[in-house]
Amino acid sequence: MATATPTTRPPKKSARRQKVESALIYPVDWLEERSGLVGGIKYFLFRKVPADTNWMQTLGSATLTAFIVQAVTGVILAMYYQPHPDTAYQSIQHITNDVTLGWLVRGMHRWGASVFIILMFFHMARVFLFGAYKYPRELNWIVGVMLLALGMLEGFTGYLLPWDQTAYWATIVGININGTAPVLGPFIAQFLRGGAEIGTDTLSRFYSLHMLLIPGGIIGLITLHLYLVVRLGVTSPPWSKEAAGATWVDDEPPSTNGHRAGLTRPAARASLRRDGSGS
Amino acid sequence: MAALDERRAGFQKYKDDVKNRGKPFFPYAMFHDTVMSLVVVCVIIGLACVWYFTSGENPDTCGGKDSCLLGPRYSEPADPGTTNFVPRPDWYFYFLFYLLRIFKWPNSVILGTVGIPTILLIILIALPFLDTRLERRLWRRPVAVIAAVLVVLSMGVLTYRGATAKEALAAEVKAAVPRWAARQGFTDNKDAVAGANLFAVSGCTSCHTYLGTGSSNQGAPDLSAEGAKGKPKTFYHDYIRDPSKFGNNVMPKFGFSDEQLNQLAAFLTSSKGPK
Numbered sequence: 001m002a003t004a005t006p007t008t009r010p011p012k013k014s015a016r017r018q019k020v021e022s023a024l025i026y027p028v029d030w031l032e033e034r035s036g037l038v039g040g041i042k043y044f045l046f047r048k049v050p051a052d053t054n055w056m057q058t059l060g061s062a063t064l065t066a067f068i069v070q071a072v073t074g075v076i077l078a079m080y081y082q083p084h085p086d087t088a089y090q091s092i093q094h095i096t097n098d099v100t101l102g103w104l105v106r107g108m109h110r111w112g113a114s115v116f117i118i119l120m121f122f123h124m125a126r127v128f129l130f131g132a133y134k135y136p137r138e139l140n141w142i143v144g145v146m147l148l149a150l151g152m153l154e155g156f157t158g159y160l161l162p163w164d165q166t167a168y169w170a171t172i173v174g175i176n177i178n179g180t181a182p183v184l185g186p187f188i189a190q191f192l193r194g195g196a197e198i199g200t201d202t203l204s205r206f207y208s209l210h211m212l213l214i215p216g217g218i219i220g221l222i223t224l225h226l227y228l229v230v231r232l233g234v235t236s237p238p239w240s241k242e243a244a245g246a247t248w249v250d251d252e253p254p255s256t257n258g259h260r261a262g263l264t265r266p267a268a269r270a271s272l273r274r275d276g277s278g279s
Numbered sequence: 280m281a282a283l284d285e286r287r288a289g290f291q292k293y294k295d296d297v298k299n300r301g302k303p304f305f306p307y308a309m310f311h312d313t314v315m316s317l318v319v320v321c322v323i324i325g326l327a328c329v330w331y332f333t334s335g336e337n338p339d340t341c342g343g344k345d346s347c348l349l350g351p352r353y354s355e356p357a358d359p360g361t362t363n364f365v366p367r368p369d370w371y372f373y374f375l376f377y378l379l380r381i382f383k384w385p386n387s388v389i390l391g392t393v394g395i396p397t398i399l400l401i402i403l404i405a406l407p408f409l410d411t412r413l414e415r416r417l418w419r420r421p422v423a424v425i426a427a428v429l430v431v432l433s434m435g436v437l438t439y440r441g442a443t444a445k446e447a448l449a450a451e452v453k454a455a456v457p458r459w460a461a462r463q464g465f466t467d468n469k470d471a472v473a474g475a476n477l478f479a480v481s482g483c484t485s486c487h488t489y490l491g492t493g494s495s496n497q498g499a500p501d502l503s504a505e506g507a508k509g510k511p512k513t514f515y516h517d518y519i520r521d522p523s524k525f526g527n528n529v530m531p532k533f534g535f536s537d538e539q540l541n542q543l544a545a546f547l548t549s550s551k552g553p554k
Contacts, residue, residue, distance in 0.1 A: 048301030058315035065316035089356040107327025117371045131415030135286045138407035145403045168357035169366035172531045179528030181393040238415035
C-alpha cells in the first residue's frame with residue numbers, strides 16, 4: 001500500500017504529515033511482510049465478480065450474518081446459562097426476565113435460529129435455480145449440504161436446552177426417532193441420551209454438541225465454503241447477457257475492447273448473441 | 280475426453296470474462312451484501328421484540344384467550360412424570376413430524392423416520408453428479424425445475440399440515456369414553472373404564488387412534504381391537520412401563536404407577552374391537 005503511492009502531484013506534503021502517514025502505514029506493512037494477510041484481504045475485496053450479479057446472490061452472505069448473530073448471542077447466553085436439569089430452566093427464566101437485555105439476546109438467538117435455517121434453504125434454492133452447483137462447483141454444493149445438515153442438528157440440540165416441557169418431550173421423541181434407524185440407531189440414541197434415560201448427562205451432552213462440536217464444524221465448513229467461492233468465482237445469473245453467464249462454449253471470442261467493467265456495453269452484447277447452439 | 284475439455288474451456292472463458300469485464304467485489308457486490316445483512320439483523324431483532332413484548336413471565340400466558348404472536352417465552356419446567364404432554368418439534372422439523380403420521384409402527388415407520396430423510400440427503404449430496412450438463416438456463420432444465428417445484432410444494436404442504444395438525448384436548452377425548460365402553464362392551468369392568476379414562480387424558484391419542492378418536496402419529500397403531508390379539512394383561516403392563524424393552528424406541532416411557540399400568544392393561548385387553 002505504501003509503496004505504490006504515486007508522488008507525481010507536486011503540492012509537497014509537509015514533513016510532519018509524511019511522518020504521520022508512514023507511522024500509520026508501518027503496522028500494516030509489518031503485518032503484510034510477516035503474514036501476507038493484507039494482500040489476502042485485498043485479493044478478497046478487489047477480486048472480480050461478474051458485472052451482473054443479482055440481489056438473490058446476497059443470500060449466502062445473509063446466511064453468514066445470521067450465523068454470526070447466533071455465534072455472538074450464543075457466547076453471551078453461555079455466560080448465564082447453566083446446563084443442569086436442576087438449574088437450566090431457572091437460568092433461562094433469569095436470562096429472559098432479569099438480566100439486562102437478556103430477553104433481547106435470548107430472543108435473537110431463538111429467532112435467529114429460524115432465520116438461519118430459512119436463509120440456508122433460500123440460499124440453496126438460489127444455487128439450484130442458477131445451476132451454480134455445476135462444474136466446477138460440485139464440491140462447494142456438497143459442503144453446503146453438510147452445512148444445512150449441521151445447521152438442523154444445531155436446531156435439534158439447542159431445542160432441549162431451555163429444559164421446559166416442549167424441549168423435553170420433543171427431544172425424547174427426536175432421540176427415539178434416531179433410535180429406529182437400522183443397525184446404528186440404538187447406539188446413536190444411547191449416545192445422545194448418555195444413558196438409559198434423558199437426564200443430567202443428556203443435557204450437558206447436548207450443550208457440548210450445541211456450542212462446541214457442531215459450531216466448530218460449521219465454522220470450518222464455512223471457511224472451506226468461502227475459500228471455494230473465492231477460488232472458483234461467483235456465477236452470474238443463468239439469464240445473463242454477460243459472457244460470464246454463459247459457461248458453455250461460444251465460437252465468438254468475447255469483446256473486451258476498452259469497456260469499463262460493470263457498465264452496459266451494447267457492442268459487447270451484440271457480439272455475444274447466445275443462440276444456444278453451443279450448449 | 281471431449282466433454283471434459285469443453286467444461287474446462289467453458290470455465291476458462293468464464294474466468295477470462297470475469298477478469299476482463301467483471302467488477303470488483305468491493306464496493307459493488309459488498310454493498311448489496313451489507314444491505315441484505317442489515318435487513319437480516321433487523322428482522323431477527325424485530326422477531327425477538329415481538330416475541331418478548333407479546334408474551335409474559337408466566338409460562339401459561341399464551342394459553343387460550345391472551346394470544347402471543349410468537350408463542351410463550353418457555354413452557355412449564357420439564358417433568359418426566361407428565362403423562363399428557365404432546366411433543367412438538369421446532370417448525371423446521373414439522374415436515375418430518377407429519378411424515379411420521381403417514382407411516383405405521385412397526386412395519387414402515389423406519390421409512391418415515393430414517394428412510395426418507397436419508398434418501399433426501401443422499402439425493403441432495405449427489406445432485407451435482409446426477410445433473411452433469413453445463414446448461415444453466417431454467418427453461419432448458421425442465422426436469423430440474425419440475426423436481427424443485429415438487430420438492431418445495433411437498434415440503435410446504437407437509438410443514439403446513441404438521442403446523443396445523445390438531446391434537447384433541449384431553450377433555451374432548453374423555454367425553455368419548457362412555458361411548459367406547461358401550462361399543463366395546465366393558466362398561467361393567469371398572470378397571471377397564473379407569474384405564475380408558477387414563478388413556479383419554481394422558482395424551483395417548485396424540486399418537487394412537489381408538490375407535491376413530493385421536494390422530495395417528497409417529498407410526499403408532501390403532502388400538503381399537505388390540506385386545507383381540509389375546510395377549511395377557513401383564514404384557515401390556517410391562518410394555519407401557521418401558522416400550523424400549525420390547526424394541527419400540529419411538530414410544531416414550533410415561534410415568535404411570537403400577538395401578539395405572541394395570542388399568543391401562545385391563546382397558547387394552549377388553550378392547551376386542553367394536554361389536
